[in-house]
Amino acid sequence: MSPVSKSGKQKAASLHDITNKEVQSTKRKKLTQDEINKPILASYKKLAMEKRVQRDLVQKIKVNHQKNLEYNWKILRLQTRTLPDLQYEISKREVILRKVVRDTELLVLAIEQKEKEISQCDAKETTVLDSLKEQFKKQIQDQLHDFDTDLANQKAKWESEILELENMKPKDEVLKEIKDLETQLTSLQEKLTQLETQNNKKALGHDTELKKRFSEFKLEVEDSKIDIEEKQNTLLRKKEELAIRTRDLETLVRTYDTHIENLEKDVAIVNNQLTELDEITLPKRNALSRSTEELSHETEKTTIFQQEAYLQERKYNENFDKMEFECIRRKKLENSIDELKGFIRCFATISEEGIPSNIHVKYTSNCICNDDNGREYPFTRLIPSIDIQEKKFLFQEYRIYQDMCLKNFENHNLISVSNKQWHELRESLIKFIISNYKADYEMTFQFVFLSDDAISQDYLHSDPSQLKEGINLKFENNSIKIDSTTKTISSDFLSDTELLENIIPIDAPGVNILKVKFVKRLQKELSTEFYFLQINDLATVSALEEVFNGKDMAAGKQVSVILRYLLTYTKSCFLFNIDTQDNLDPILEVALNVGSLRNPLKPKSKSN
Incomplete structure (x- = not known):
């Protein structure tokens, strides 16, 4: 666009009415946005083109790499197999050809010499032949013998x-040997020339002697002439055969030379392609x-970090x-302190999300406070149920207590109190007992359900529903x-899964009692009894309150009798499950009464 047209347009734009400014501004904005969009679309196309070019380049690199591998394989095959085989065949044919030519020349010389001798013999007198007949017969026999010997030697040598x-060696060594053989051939030819000169001199001397003996030799040769002619004919035929074989070998050598030239051309092409591939793959390398x-x-x-x-891991461990x-x-120290205090151990697992709003927990003083009446309920230990499960409680808190009772041969118990069935605690406890004490103790299990209102149940009986008499x-x-079914766990007899597989606890007011008798394997006369009681309903909790209040037990209240007997004569430990908003007051009152009771002293003597 010329400067004049640009200035004219600028003047025309400046002469527009002021009222049209708003319209012009909007149009200019739209044009500017379109102009901005165009480079973005162009850049997208450019990026797409670059990615397509990159993909094509990657595909070409892959194809070239595959071709490079194929060419390398072909070159390797030519270098290691085809060329050595051809060179070996050529060198073998050349050696054979040289030997055939040399033997042919020797035979021609011998024939020519014999022809000369025959012509000389024809010129001699008959008397020479007669005198020399016997001598030449012997010489001919010796020569035949020597010829056979030489032929056998030549065959062995060939x-x-x-x-x-x-078994020819590789190319470099073969070429070196060929050079050495050529040097030897040159020296041998020189020696041959010298020998020919010497032979010519000796031949001149022999000619004189042969002329003298010609007459004698002629008579002797007449009889052997026929044999010599036959032998001569045989040698001529052999010469013709060798000439034919020589021509065939020369043709084969020319064929091999042509094939080698073609292979060398192919190798040159492959080397050029390899050079191109090296240049292409150099950036990748x-x-x-x-x-x-x-x-x-x-x-x-990474090694340093490892x-x-x-x-760090060793330090952490x-x-x-x-x-x-x-x-x-610390747990052992706490257990020793609890033992010195003499009071019944009272643990509680608490879920703060499930307790009522008027109840709050003081973990520092191990107390639960009721804001409505201002009362505090002390415990030996308060354990958040979020931080610890039944298995962890048994291994971290309860194990030290039971180890102490077993060490001192004291009958002891664990009593759990909850508003609902607590199957996880019972299963974890059975697995805990079997896994920790199976090696040192022979354990006998009894598991029953006792109730004042329902029929008692023997869980370990093969058919618990058949028990009607209590x-x-x-x-x-x-x-x-x-008086119930017992199951004994020895070293390889019963597992925890077999003990629990047929147990279906009854959901009725009462108490589940698991009794375990521990007998030392090395001291059969020493035993300890352990009782695990589960109270899972408020009716049984009330029976427990009657025990603490000292009320007289009515006839048939066997649950209260069992609880009072265990609290009076065995070492006790309570575990309360406080994780529900449903009527916590009875459980907290029981926990308050439990915390004020003392464990019985260890008896001086105990019969098992």
């Missing part, structure tokens, strides 16, 4: 050379070397072992004898 040719260096650097970093991580040791030591109990020597 066979050995064939074997050597079959450089990138690969850089990536390899980066990988080695990152590997060194070493640091190993040191040491600290964790120390912490675990200190934790066990279960008999006998109290003696600080223990309770239960």
Whole structure:
């Protein structure tokens, strides 16, 4: 566009009415946005084109790489198999050809010499032939013998050379040997020339002697002339055969030469293609070397990090072992303090989300407070149910108590109190007992359900529904004898899954009692009894309150009798499950009464 047209347009735009400014501004904005969009679309097309070019380049690189592998394989096959085989065949044929030519020349010389001798013999007198007949017969026999010997030697030599040719060395060594053989051939030809000169001199001397003896030799040769002619004819035929064989070998050598030239051309083409591929793949190889260096650097970093991580892990394990040791030591110290106090241990698992709003927990003083009446309910330990499960409670809190009772051979119990069935605690406890004490103790299990209102149940009986007469109990020597089915766990007899697989607890007011008798494997006369009682309803909780209040037990109230007997004659430990808003007051009152009771003293003597 010319400057004049631009200035004219600018003037025309400046002469527009002021009222049209708003319209012009909107049009200019739209035009500007369209102009901006065009480069973006162009850049998108450019990017698409670049990606397509990159994909084509990657595909070409893959194709070239595949071709490079194929050419490398062809070159390797030519270098290692085809060329050595051809060179070996050529060298073998050349050696054979040279030997055939040399033998032919020798035979021609011998024939010519014999022809000369015959012509000389024809000129001699008959007397010479007669005198020399016997002598030449002997010489002919000797020559035949020598010829056969030489022929056998030549055959053996040819066979050995064939074997050597079959076991021919690689190309470089073969070329070196060919050069050495050519040098030897030159020296041998020089020696041959010298020998021919010497032979010519000797021949002149022999000619004089042969002329003298010609007459004698002629008579002797007449008889052997026919044999010599036959032998001559045989040698001529052999010469013709060798000439034909020589022509065939020369034709084969020319064919091999042509094939070698074609192969050399193919190798040159492949080398050119390899050079082109090397130039194409050079950036990739450089990138690969850089990536390899980066990988080695990152590997060194990873090794350093692994070493640091190993040191940190070992330090962490040491600290964790120390912490675990200190934790066990603290738990043992707490258990010793609880034992010295003499009161019944009272644990509680608490879910703060489920308790009423008027109840709050003081973990520092192990108390639960009721804001309505201002009362505090102390416990030995308060455990948040979020932080610890039944299995962790048994291993971290309860185990030290039971280990102490077993060590001191004290009958003991664990009584759980809850508003609902607590199957997880019972299953975890059975697994805990079997896994921790199976190696040192022979354990006998009894598991029953006792109730004042419902029919008693023997869970370990093969058919519990057939029991209608109830279960008999006998109290003696600080223990309770239960007339029910027993199952003994020895070293390889019963597992926790087999003990629990047929148990279906009854959902009725009453108490589930699991009795375990521990007998030392190495001291059969020493035993300890353990009782696990589960109270899962408020009716049974009220029976427990009657025990604490000291009321007289009515006839048939066997649950209250069992609870009072265990609290009086065995070491007790309570576990309360406080995770519901449903009527916590009875459970808290029981916990308050439990905390004020003392465990019985250990008896001086105990019969088992």
